[in-house]
Amino acid sequence: MILKDKKILITGILTDKSIAFATAKIAIENGATVVATGFGKGLRITERAVKRLSEDIKVFEMDIENLNQVNEAVKNIEDEVGNLDGILHAIAFSPTDAMGGNFLNTTVEDAVKSFEISAFSLKTLATSFQPILNKPSSIVALDFDNSQAWPGYDWQGVAKSSLQSIVRYLGYYMGDSGVRVNAVAAGPLATTAAKNIPGFSEMDNEWNERAPLGWDTKNAEPVAKVVNFLLSDLSEAVTGEIIHADGGAHSIGGSMLPN
Numbered sequence: 653m654i655l656k657d658k659k660i661l662i663t664g665i666l667t668d669k670s671i672a673f674a675t676a677k678i679a680i681e682n683g684a685t686v687v688a689t690g691f692g693k694g695l696r697i698t699e700r701a702v703k704r705l706s707e708d709i710k711v712f713e714m715d716i717e718n719l720n721q722v723n724e725a726v727k728n729i730e731d732e733v734g735n736l737d738g739i740l741h742a743i744a745f746s747p748t749d750a751m752g753g754n755f756l757n758t759t760v761e762d763a764v765k766s767f768e769i770s771a772f773s774l775k776t777l778a779t780s781f782q783p784i785l786n787k788p789s790s791i792v793a794l795d796f797d798n799s800q801a802w803p804g805y806d807w808q809g810v811a812k813s814s815l816q817s818i819v820r821y822l823g824y825y826m827g828d829s830g831v832r833v834n835a836v837a838a839g840p841l842a843t844t845a846a847k848n849i850p851g852f853s854e855m856d857n858e859w860n861e862r863a864p865l866g867w868d869t870k871n872a873e874p875v876a877k878v879v880n881f882l883l884s885d886l887s888e889a890v891t892g893e894i895i896h897a898d899g900g901a902h903s904i905g906g907s908m909l910p911n
């Protein structure tokens with residue numbers, strides 16, 4: 653029960669395939685009280701998905717691009733559960749023209765939109781919720797390691813590189829307040845966001861072959877467990893860190909593997 657008595661905000665639950673859904677499930681199993689946010693047309697879907705975890709989880713509307721809504725969510729969550737001990741940032745979006753091999757022709761507007769929603773949003777979330785974060789507390793983001801170029805991932809990959817950097821700067825600037833900021837770099841998982849990335853599903857077999865521990869794209873729980881570790885006091889000395897939960901694939905080169 654590593655999250656006993658902890659109150660955790662989980663953003664980004666869309667369906668029961670979402671990494672955020674698996675994170676909430678493991679957090680509840682570990683004793684946490686969970687609140688969730690959803691946004692826009694997806695809000696109803698989030699509410700339905702969350703019911704599969706527990707009838708007691710409150711869902712608040714929060715479009716990370718709408719600062720009034722973010723502030724309203726902070727106020728409502730404070731009223732409903734009080735201060736928080738942890739937050740999962742599981743938010744990403746790229747316009748179609750920013751992915752799928754269109755890299756050289758993507759407009760600055762589409763690239764910036766990817767950055768705003770997928771990377772800068774971590775700063776928005778962290779600073780908006782800081783007034784209701786306990787000391788110590790933990791913020792965790794979800795990365796897809798972009799230290800090499802992934803054909804088709806394109807400007808979402810650039811946004812992920814920014815996200816990694818933002819994790820380190822937030823870790824620096826929020827350390828005094830007792831807030832740790834880290835990310836988990838997950839292997840590919842079959843979620844709604846992933847389905848929208850051209851070519852992503854073709855990575856399934858390759859990843860499983862490369863990862864020393866193997867990889868199941870249909871099981872987000874191994875990633876969720878690492879997120880839960882980072883949300884818990886077990887990670888009290890960890891901040892500004894990116895932990896790979898990818899079966900070890902990031903540590904292995906591909907080109908010399910036997911066919």
Ligand SMILES: NC(=O)c1ccc[n+]([C@@H]2O[C@H](COP(=O)([O-])OP(=O)(O)OC[C@H]3O[C@@H](n4cnc5c(N)ncnc54)[C@H](O)[C@@H]3O)[C@@H](O)[C@H]2O)c1
Pocket residue numbers: 663664665666667669670671672690691694714715716717741742743744745769794795796837838839840841842843844845846
């Ligand atoms: N699926 C993968 O293979 C994989 C791998 C590594 C990292 N990730 C990251 O995990 C995170 C969660 O994605 P997922 O794969 O579980 O997919 P998902 O589609 O289940 O979740 C994406 C979430 O982003 C939310 N979102 C998008 N725009 C938003 C906005 N303006 N305001 C608030 N929320 C918004 C959606 O509501 C949705 O819940 C993302 O950051 C994604 O990049 C995914």
